[in-house]
Amino acid sequence: MQDWRAVRWGYPCENRTLKASTNHTLRLASLTPQRVQERVAQNMHDLTRILEWNSQNGFELFRVGQHFIPFASHPNFPYDWCAVHREAIGAIGQLARQRGQRLSMHPGQYINPSSPNPQVVERSLAELRYSAQLLHLLQAEDGVLVLHLGGIYDSREKSMRRFIQNLRPETEILRFLALENDERLWNLSEVLRVAEGLGVPVILDTLHHQLNPNGMDLRSAIQEVIPTWQGRGRPKLHLSSQDSSKRAGAHGDYVLLEDGIALLDALPSPEVDIMVEAKAKEQAVLRLWNDLRSLLLP
DNA sequence: TACGGTCAAGGTAGT
DNA sequence: ACTACCTTGACCGTA
Numbered sequence: 448m449q450d451w452r453a454v455r456w457g458y459p460c461e462n463r464t465l466k467a468s469t470n471h472t473l474r475l476a477s478l479t480p481q482r483v484q485e486r487v488a489q490n491m492h493d494l495t496r497i498l499e500w501n502s503q504n505g506f507e508l509f510r511v512g513q514h515f516i517p518f519a520s521h522p523n524f525p526y527d528w529c530a531v532h533r534e535a536i537g538a539i540g541q542l543a544r545q546r547g548q549r550l551s552m553h554p555g556q557y558i559n560p561s562s563p564n565p566q567v568v569e570r571s572l573a574e575l576r577y578s579a580q581l582l583h584l585l586q587a588e589d590g591v592l593v594l595h596l597g598g599i600y601d602s603r604e605k606s607m608r609r610f611i612q613n614l615r616p617e618t619e620i621l622r623f624l625a626l627e628n629d630e631r632l633w634n635l636s637e638v639l640r641v642a643e644g645l646g647v648p649v650i651l652d653t654l655h656h657q658l659n660p661n662g663m664d665l666r667s668a669i670q671e672v673i674p675t676w677q678g679r680g681r682p683k684l685h686l687s688s689q690d691s692s693k694r695a696g697a698h699g700d701y702v703l704l705e706d707g708i709a710l711l712d713a714l715p716s717p718e719v720d721i722m723v724e725a726k727a728k729e730q731a732v733l734r735l736w737n738d739l740r741s742l743l744l745p
Numbered sequence: 746t747a748c749g750g751t752c753a754a755g756g757t758a759g760t
Numbered sequence: 761a762c763t764a765c766c767t768t769g770a771c772c773g774t775a
Contacts, residue, residue, distance in 0.1 A: 460768050470768055475753060477771090512768055521753070556766060557754040570754065598756050631757080694765080 448708060451739050453717035455681065457501075457508020458728045459553065465500055467493035470512030478518055480525045487532060490515045494539055502546035505736075506729065508683075508720050509543075510551045510593075513574075515581060520573040533584055540585030549680065549720060551591040552578040552623075559597035561610035568613055572620075579620045589680030592623035593650055596633040596641060607637065611644040625650050625683065630696040634661035635668050639675070648675040652685035652724075653710055658695055666713040673715070680720075686710055687724040700726045704738040711739075 461468040471489045473482050494511065501509060516528050543550055558571045575592065582590035600606050614620060626642045627650040628635045635649070635656060642649045649672045656668055663671075669684070676682040688706045690699040702725050710721070725731035 468769085470770075472752095472768095472770060474751090474771060510768085514768075514770085518753080523753095553768075555754090555768065556756075559755060562755075564755090567755070574754090600756090696766085698767090 448711045449714045449717035451707075451711055451717070451736065454711075454714075455507035455549070455720045456732050456736075457506055457510065457549070457551075457720065457722050458732055459510035459722065459724060460512040461493075461728055462497045462500060463728050463730050465493070465496050467496050467500075468512065469494045469497070470514045472514035472517040475518065475521070475523070478521075478523060478525060483517055483525065483528075484531075486517050487515070487528075491535055491539060495542060498539070498543050498546050498548050501548055501729075504729075504733075506732070507547055508549045508551065508722055510553055510722065511581070513552065513554055513578070515552075516577070519581075520570070520577040529580060529584070536581065536584040537586065540587060543585065543587070549589055549591075550582065550585055550587045551593060551683075551722070552582065553593040554578060556595075558594065560594075560613045561597050561600070561606045563600050563609070568609075572613070572617065575614075575617065575620045575624075579617075579623050582623050583619065587623075590623050591625050591650075591680075591683055592620065593625055593627055595627055595629045596638060599632055603637070607641050607644075610641055614645055621645060621647055625679075627652055627685065628655050628659065630655040630658040634659045635663060635671065636661055639671060642675060648672070648679050648682075650683050650685055652687070653706065654685075654687045654689060654696065654698070654724075664713075665709060669713050670715065673719075681718055683720045683722065684710070685722050685724055690726075698724050698726060701731045702735045704735065704742065707735050707739065708742075 469490045471486045560571045624647045626638050628638045651672045673682045688699040688703040690697040723732045
């Protein structure tokens with residue numbers, strides 16, 4: 448089993464210990480420059496606290512919430528967020544580098560660049576451009592913009608082709624983009640094909656892979672994704688456990704020790720980045736570290 | 746201050 | 761055709 452202390456660890460969007468969130472947002476009905484800037488200030492303040500806390504507590508990855516600039520990609524957004532926030536975002540980026548923190552973003556279910564509906568594609572590209580622009584202003588050299596493949600629509604083949612065609616000209620997005628397998632529609636082999644078509648890396652999600660493995664064991668899955676990270680920083684993986692009281696694929700509050708061990712066992716090298724997707728956020732990682740520690744001590 | 750209904754957006758699957 | 765579900769929870773009016 449690989450040494451978990453050589454792995455870099457992180458968690459998404461918020462910190463429970465600090466009660467800090469980078470996802471403060473507002474309602475579309477109250478979208479004014481004042482209200483937005485209040486929320487942006489709150490998100491920036493909390494992100495600053497999280498970056499400091501992470502560096503003092505052994506964490507090296509963090510996912511910034513999509514609402515960091517609420518409604519940034521919405522047509523009704525009321526000001527030039529890039530111009531207004533450029534400097535403050537740059538300062539946070541500098542802090543992240545000083546504290547050794549790798550940043551990422553992960554647009555959700557509504558972002559579907561392979562949709563047959565051109566309006567959905569355009570809105571999706573707008574959100575992806577916002578995310579890439581934010582990572583750019585943060586000067587996140589090894590930043591990651593995580594995305595799923597979305598729907599099947601008319602056919603898998605056509606959907607994959609549209610995904611590639613619609614994103615191929617988006618060099619600013621592609622600079623950060625990484626594609627992730629999901630638990631129902633798109634397995635790892637399919638994600639690898641699309642990623643190869645775009646020249647972007649692949650994030651392996653272990654829980655999704657467990658539910659949608661397409662006959663590939665974890666060890667060979669990891670061997671497939673690691674080379675896709677050439678030139679894009681350390682390979683990045685997602686780790687989570689099933690919530691036993693919910694439907695298949697639902698993230699648990701914490702990570703089961705056996706799931707953590709299964710991943711560490713399957714890694715060819717400990718020099719990877721693991722983002723833990725658990726509802727208890729950083730506390731789930733702390734508990735997993737504790738479990739690993741007490742397992743390895745005599 | 747706590748709570749429940751609601752919130753920009755898309756898509757799948759079960760009925 | 762309709763509904764539940766996904767999910768980064770958070771907002772906001774009401775009690």
